[in-house]
Amino acid sequence: PGRLAKNEFIVVVSNASISSKMKFKVTLAKKENHTELVSCVGWSGSDELYSAADDHLILKRNPNSDETTQITKLPKEVFPTDLHWFPANAGGKRLASELFVLASTDGKFHLISKSGRVEKSVEAHRGAVLMARWSHDGTALVTVGEDGQVKIWSRSGMLRHTLSQLETPVYGVAWSPDSDHVLYTNDKQMVIKPLQPTMKPIIWKAHENLILKVDWSPVNNLLLSGSEDRKYKVWDSFGRQIYSSQPHDYPITSVSWSSDGQLFAVGSFNTLRLCDKAGWSQSLEKVSTGSILNISWTSDGTQLAGACGGGQVLLAQIVDRRLEWRNIEILVQDDSQISVCDLASSFTEKLEFSQRVVKVCLGWGHVVVTTPAQCYVYTSPSWNTPAVFDLRDLSVSLLQLAEKHFLLVDNTGLQVYSYEGRSVSNPKLAGLRANVISNKCVSLSNDTLAVRNQKDEKIIHFFDALSGKEMGESSKIKHHIEIIDLALDLHGLSTHRQLAFVDKNKELYLARVGQQTSPNRIVKLGTMVSSMCWSDSCNILATVQDTKLSVWFYPSVAYVDKDTLTQTCSEREITEFGRNP
Numbered sequence: 332p333g334r335l336a337k338n339e340f341i342v343v344v345s346n347a348s349i350s351s352k353m354k355f356k357v358t359l360a361k362k363e364n365h366t367e368l369v370s371c372v373g374w375s376g377s378d379e380l381y382s383a384a385d386d387h388l389i390l391k392r393n394p395n396s397d398e399t400t401q402i403t404k405l406p407k408e409v410f411p412t413d414l415h416w417f418p419a420n421a422g423g424k425r426l427a428s429e430l431f432v433l434a435s436t437d438g439k440f441h442l443i444s445k446s447g448r449v450e451k452s453v454e455a456h457r458g459a460v461l462m463a464r465w466s467h468d469g470t471a472l473v474t475v476g477e478d479g480q481v482k483i484w485s486r487s488g489m490l491r492h493t494l495s496q497l498e499t500p501v502y503g504v505a506w507s508p509d510s511d512h513v514l515y516t517n518d519k520q521m522v523i524k525p526l527q528p529t530m531k532p533i534i535w536k537a538h539e540n541l542i543l544k545v546d547w548s549p550v551n552n553l554l555l556s557g558s559e560d561r562k563y564k565v566w567d568s569f570g571r572q573i574y575s576s577q578p579h580d581y582p583i584t585s586v587s588w589s590s591d592g593q594l595f596a597v598g599s600f601n602t603l604r605l606c607d608k609a610g611w612s613q614s615l616e617k618v619s620t621g622s623i624l625n626i627s628w629t630s631d632g633t634q635l636a637g638a639c640g641g642g643q644v645l646l647a648q649i650v651d652r653r654l655e656w657r658n659i660e661i662l663v664q665d666d667s668q669i670s671v672c673d674l675a676s677s678f679t680e681k682l683e684f685s686q687r688v689v690k691v692c693l694g695w696g697h698v699v700v701t702t703p704a705q706c707y708v709y710t711s712p713s714w715n716t717p718a719v720f721d722l723r724d725l726s727v728s729l730l731q732l733a734e735k736h737f738l739l740v741d742n743t744g745l746q747v748y749s750y751e752g753r754s755v756s757n758p759k760l761a762g763l764r765a766n767v768i769s770n771k772c773v774s775l776s777n778d779t780l781a782v783r784n785q786k787d788e789k790i791i792h793f794f795d796a797l798s799g800k801e802m803g804e805s806s807k808i809k810h811h812i813e814i815i816d817l818a819l820d821l822h823g824l825s826t827h828r829q830l831a832f833v834d835k836n837k838e839l840y841l842a843r844v845g846q847q848t849s850p851n852r853i854v855k856l857g858t859m860v861s862s863m864c865w866s867d868s869c870n871i872l873a874t875v876q877d878t879k880l881s882v883w884f885y886p887s888v889a890y891v892d893k894d895t896l897t898q899t900c901s902e903r904e905i906t907e908f909g910r911n912p
Contacts, residue, residue: 557583574610598623
C-alpha cells in the first residue's frame with residue numbers, strides 16, 4: 332500500500348456486526364400478588380422468577396403464563412433486602428440452581444431451597460444484612476450490613492473471616508471474576524479488597540454522595556456504581572473511570588450487568604435505562620412503579636426483572652437489536668422473529684422461531700441464531716433452508732464467526748462448527764470457565780483459535796481450529812502483564828497468521844502465531860489503544876488510539892522495518908466521527 336493523499340481516507344469494513352440502538356419492551360406482571368414494596372428479585376432459569384417483598388411473601392412467577400405460586404411466607408419480623416441464587420454452573424458443571432440466599436433486616440441471612448424450605452438461618456450482622464452474594468465458583472458467600480462489616484462465609488454458612496470493618500453501613504458488594512477480590516462501598520468510596528491479607532486494596536473516591544449499588548461483570552471485568560448523587564459510572568478493575576453519566580432526576584437505586592457483559596441496566600424512580608458496556612444510553616423507559624430497587628437478568632441476557640417500590644414486579648425484554656454486515660441488515664423485532672434485508676437487491680425475509688431468540692451473529696454472508704434448544708445457520712441468499720442442530724447445553728454465552736466456520740461457547744466449553752451445522756472440533760483448555768468468555772479473550776480465524784488463559788491473563792494459547800488440538804507449549808504467548816483484548820487476522824496462510832493484542836497498559840502489540848523461534852516475534856505498534864479490529868477483506872488493522880482513529884494498512888512490516896510502519900498508517904481525529912464512534 333502506498334501513502335494516502337492528504338484528503339483521502341479508507342473506511343475499513345469489519346466482520347464484526349454493528350449494533351444500533353436497541354430498547355426495552357416493558358411489561359408489568361398482570362397479577363400483582365405483592366401488597367407491599369418489592370425489595371428483590373432473582374431468576375431460576377429463564378422461565379422462573381422469584382420475588383420477595385415487605386409483605387413477607389416469596390413468590391414464584393412464570394413470565395410466559397403469568398402463573399404465580401406462593402413459595403413461602405416469612406416470619407413477621409423478617410423483611411427481605413436481597414436475593415441471590417447459587418450459581419448454576421459452579422465447579423464447571425451445569426446444574427439447576429436449587430438454593431438461594433435471602434438477606435433480611437433481622438441481621439440474618441437465610442439459605443432457602445427452590446421449594447421454599449428454609450434450610451438454614453445464620454446470625455450475620457448487627458442490624459440489617461443489606462446485601463448477600465455467592466462467589467462465581469460457588470465456594471463462598473459475602474455479606475454486608477448496617478454495622479459496616481464485610482464478611483466471608485462458606486457455602487454451608489460458616490463464618491470464614493471478617494474482611495473489613497467500617498464506620499458506615501455498606502450498601503453494595505460484588506465479587507471479582509476470579510472470586511479472589513471483593514468490591515464494596517464505603518460511603519462515597521469504592522474499595523476492591525483481595526481475600527489474601529498480604530495484598531493491598533484499591534480505594535478511590537467514586538461519587539459525590541452515598542453509593543447505593545455496585546456490580547462487577549465476570550465477562551468484561553468492568554465495574555458499575557450508582558449513587559445518591561444521581562449518577563451512574565463505569566470503571567475498570569484498577570479504579571479508572573471509563574464513563575460518568577449526567578445527573579438523573581432521582582438517586583440511582585439499582586445497577587446490573589447482563590450475563591454477556593455487553594449491556595447493563597440502571598434503575599431509578601419511575602425510570603429504567605438500558606446502556607451498552609461503554610456507558611452510552613440505548614434507551615430510557617418511563618414507568619409508574621416507584622423506585623426500581625433491584626434488577627436481575629436472565630442467564631441468556633435477553634430479559635430482566637425489576638423489584639419496584641410500588642409493589643410491582645417489572646419485566647423488560649430487549650427488542651430492536653439491529654446488526655449490519657456489508658449489504659445485509661437484520662433486525663430482531665421481538666423475542667421470536669427476525670427480519671432480514673439485503674440492501675443490494677431490496678430483498679426482505681422474515682424468519683420466525685418456535686422459541687425465543689437468544690443469540691444472533693452476522694458475518695461472511697451467514698446468520699447464526701440460537702434459541703434455548705437449537706442453533707439455526709442461515710446462508711445468503713438461501714434464507715428458507717437453514718442448517719439446524721440441537722444444542723448440547725441450554726445456555727449459549729458467545730458466538731463468533733470466521734469465513735469458513737464459527738465458534739459456539741456454552742457451559743460445556745468451546746465448539747467449532749461448519750456453516751452446514753457439522754461439528755468441526757472441540758478445543759479443550761484446563762480450568763476454562765466457558766460462561767465468562769467474551770470476544771476480548773477468544774478469537775477465531777479459518778485455521779487458528781486463540782484463547783487467553785483465565786487463571787494467568789498474561790498467557791495466550793493457540794489451537795488448530797480444525798482438529799481442536801493445542802499447538803504446543805512453545806507456541807504460547809507469555810506477556811509481561813495482563814492482556815485485555817486480542818484478535819487474529821482473518822486472511823492469508825496459516826503460516827503467516829498474526830495476533831494483535833492490547834495489554835492493561837493499553838499498549839498494542841502484534842505477534843506471529845506458531846513462530847516461536849522467529850526473531851522479533853512480538854512487536855509493539857502503539858500506545859493508549861482502547862479498541863481494535865481487523866478488516867474482513869484484507870489484513871488491515873484499525874484502532875482507536877487516544878484521540879485518533881488509526882488504520883495500519885500493512886502492520887506486518889513492523890517485523891522488518893519500524894520506520895516504514897509509520898508510512899503505512901493513516902490517522903484521523905476521532906472527533907470527526909461523532910460523539911461515540
